[in-house]
Amino acid sequence: MxxxxxxxxxxxxxxxxxxxxxxxxxxxxxxxxxxxxxxxxxxxxxxxxxxxxxxxxxxxxxxxxxxxxxxxxxxxxxxxxxxxxxxxxxxxxxxxxxxxxxxxxxxxxxxxxxxxxxxxxxxxxxxxxxxxxxxxxxxxxxxxxxxxxxxxxxxxxxxxxxxxxxxxxxxxxxxxxxxxxxxxxxxxxxxxxxxHGAAHDPITGLPNRALLLDRLCQALANAQRRGSLLALLLVDLDRQPGQAGGRQGPDDAVFRDAAERLRASVRAGDTVARSGHGEFIVLMDNLTDRTAVVAVARKLLNLLDRGFDGEGSGLHLSCSIGISVGPDDSADAETLLAMADKAMYRGKIAGGRRYTFHSPELDTWSHDRLSLESALRHGLVKGEFEVFYQPQINLASGNLTGLESLIRWHRPGSGLVQPEAFIPAAEASGIIHGLGDWAIIEAMEQLARWSREGLATVPVAINLSARQCADTSIVDTLRKGLADSGLAPSLLKVELTESTAMRDAGLAADLLQDIHGLGFSIALDDFGTGHSSLALLQRLSISELKIDQRFVNGIDDNGNDAAIVRGAIALAHGLDMRVVAEGVETQSQLRFLSEHGCDAAQGYLFAQPLPADEARNWLSGPPPHALHAIRRLAGGLLHSA
Missing domain, CATH: 3.30.450.20 (PAS domain)
Structure with a gap:
């Protein structure tokens, strides 16, 4: 530029x-x-x-x-x-x-x-x-x-x-x-x-933040005088309509619907306010204990975990609720709001769709969370992240059939940090957008470098997070990555988890259709952990199912897990989909998968995720020593092509 x-x-x-x-x-x-x-x-x-x-x-x-x-x-x-x-x-x-x-x-x-x-x-x-x-x-x-x-x-x-x-x-x-x-x-x-002349939100008619603060200050004074309690419930929609950057007007009906559900959930005399785009606050006062608060929080979760009709199409939202209790937690209005926000965030980072009370431990957790967020931001700027690649093996031939790109963090003072230690925080804070975009572009550029070296390239899988899938700009990122790298889209595969796809099936179907239109193949990761249906699987433009490693790990000693794996393979093949098993670690697991027609597998039996220079060895010339060892280990287990 x-x-x-x-x-x-x-x-x-x-x-x-x-x-x-x-x-x-x-x-x-x-x-x-x-x-x-x-x-x-x-x-x-x-x-x-x-x-x-x-x-x-x-x-x-x-x-x-x-x-x-x-x-x-x-x-x-x-x-x-x-x-x-x-x-x-x-x-x-x-x-x-x-x-x-x-x-x-x-x-x-x-x-x-x-x-x-x-x-x-x-x-x-x-x-x-x-x-x-x-x-x-x-x-x-x-x-x-x-x-x-x-x-x-x-x-x-x-x-x-x-x-x-x-x-x-x-x-x-x-x-x-x-x-x-x-x-x-x-x-x-x-x-x-x-x-602040207007005291109410123009879209929902609810009190705005200024009016809520005024009522909260009065309620705190009354609670201290009476010896009673009050509660703040900060309700944040886990996926907000129109969050990809467009104007918010078309989604006004969704927020009005959410406001009505909130009003219907609280007691007479409680205050429901709208404090932000997808954020609402409920003020409950004159309480003797937390029983009524829990009842209302559960009701809110149930009512908001249902379909909304935004712009005439089904939209699935859920919420995370943070709760603070005054004057027990604090007698200051702004502090109570901050405490509820911390509690909400803690619930969101734990997966959302839950209510969380503030506790003293959250202050320490919040400090640690902010430190982690800060370290993530600095790490992204300073180049502390690296993309690793895990080989996928064709079980019919024993040859390399693909690579899955996986992010790792070289955090100063902590060594190599695995994704489960930082991805949830990146997801909840939104840092995942920048981090995920970087990982996508880096994987594409690496594949392009291998291709320019004349190496026999195989498809590379790119993982999309739940928040990336909720933002339609991810399609632009993928399109730009293709244009800049010059790669053929057939060399790239997009992976998303089953739970992400099922969170809002309509949105996922539209998004995956757009991605498929770019020429990418699409894999459904962690299959078996969600609640997908046959009709939905056909609707999602999916060409590959990946069986979650928890079922693969149970093949040897759990009949139910073995049955699930057999059923998943049969289901995928019946829908003309390829099957990849994750987390293969033992020869007996390999035997079972091969005997039941699984197409490919990845796991520590073959190789752990590798830095790019080590993954390159799997592409250059004859298979490396590791692949020879795998073929010898498999022996006659690999089924005929």
Whole structure:
């Protein structure tokens, strides 16, 4: 992408602004509470480029001071910001957003976070490409860049805003930028009281966050006076409609439906509020214990775990619920909300579709989670991840028939980290989008390098996460990867788990049809662990079933597992699908699979996941020693082709 020439204004005044900011060199030594007060620059209108650069330097210093403290500090103020600010990392993924950014997009900050800036902003402005170009120029140069043309922004509430974009560096060169949208026409926030003048959400008619906080403060005072309890239930939809970056209007009916279900679940007198795009809050007061809270939480889970009719097509949503109890957990309204949010997040990272009460242990867990998220983000920027490849063996010939790409993390101080230790956190936080996109492109580029070397290439399988499958932009990522690598799509296979496909079968069918249209073959991973049907398997454009290793492991000593494996092989072949068994570790497992017609297998019996240079040996010339050993071990077990 060509670098945008910076305005002469920046050239004239940039040095002065940088000099003004240089006095902040001691900021990392400040205590976190001082840093929180210093964030008041975030609340004030920009007073010229020098002031903007000064604010950017301050924000950068706080970012370096304490990654986990950024969100807490940024969320402490209740005064409305005059500018909408999105902070992005070096890959243009949004890491922070201020309250005015919420107003501009109609999304909660935790929903905005981890989206790529370009796809998110395409839903609100046609100038998203220019915004991203300015952001990248700022990140690359380490200097502020102002977009020369005003940005025409269409807010979800129907209002039209004219904004000025200035991108300022966040951190060192290449680390990120703050995208500051200043209100030119005066339509965004004429005054603080106008921003929160409306007490209810315009789409659902529910109280908004401001009104909820007012009621929560009153309820806390009453609870302390009466000696009673109250509960906050933060309800977050596990997959939100329209989350791929488009405008939110077409999904209004879904949110209205969700609001009605919430109203129907609570007691008379309880408050149901909408605090963000897919986030609702229930306030229950005048409680004597937690019994009623549990009953309501269970009812909410059941009512929201049903189909919605968004835009006339079936849509399956579920929710995660975080619960805090006042004044037992805290007598402060904002703290109670933060506690409920931590509990919700803990439930989401555990798989969602559950309610979770806040506990003191969650404070430690939350700190560890934020540290892990920060390490993941830095690891992605610093190149700490590597794609490994596990061979798949054709059981008819004993030859290599494919490779599955699997991500590994070289975390400093921890050695090689397996995916089960970090993928759940990456999924729940949204980091999986950037990480997954990188893994896809890296696998494609590696396969292209092998092909250019003249090696006999075999198909490489690419894994898609649940959150990637919920974002239709993954099709664009795959399309771009094909174009950039020059690979034939027949050399690539997309894998998704059965549980991911069944979470929203309609969405999965549409997505897989689009992916299949690019020429990719599609494999259903972990088969047998979900609840798929024959009709659905035929609908999903699947050409391969992968039997989950837990059933393969039970072949020798569990008759039920052996029966499931036999049935899965017969079912797949009846639907003209190929079968691959995962986790093969013993000769007896290999014998069973071969005798019952399994097409291919992978597992430690053949090879563990290998770095690219070791996987290359399986492609270059005669089979390596390991493959010869496998053939000798198999002996006469391999069935005739």
């Amino acid at each position: 060509s670098r945008r020439r910076q305005p002469k204004f920046i050239e004239r005044h940039g040095a002065r602004a940088t000099a003004a900011a240089s006095g902040l060199s001691t900021l990392p030594a400040l205590a976190s509470d001082v840093a929180a007060h210093a964030l008041q620059w975030w609340e004030l209108p920009a007073t010229g480029l020098a002031g903007l650069l000064l604010g950017g330097a301050l924000w950068s210093g706080i970012h370096r001071l304490k990654p986990g403290g950024i969100r807490r500090a940024a969320g402490t103020s209740q005064r409305p910001a005059a500018d909408a600010v999105f902070t992005i990392d070096g890959g243009t993924r949004i890491t922070l957003a201020n309250p005015m950014a919420e107003r501009l997009t109609g999304l909660a900050r935790h929903t905005i976070r981890d989206n790529l800036a370009g796809p998110l902003m395409r839903g609100f402005t046609d100038q998203a490409p220019q915004i991203v170009e300015a952001a990248l120029a700022c990140i690359k140069s380490g200097q502020a860049v102002r977009l020369p043309d005003p940005v025409e922004w269409h807010a979800p509430d129907g209002r039209h805003h004219v904004l000025q974009l200035t991108a300022t560096p966040a951190g060192e060169v290449g680390e990120g930028a703050s995208l500051v949208f200043s209100d030119i026409a005066g339509t965004l926030a004429p005054a603080a009281h106008l921003q």
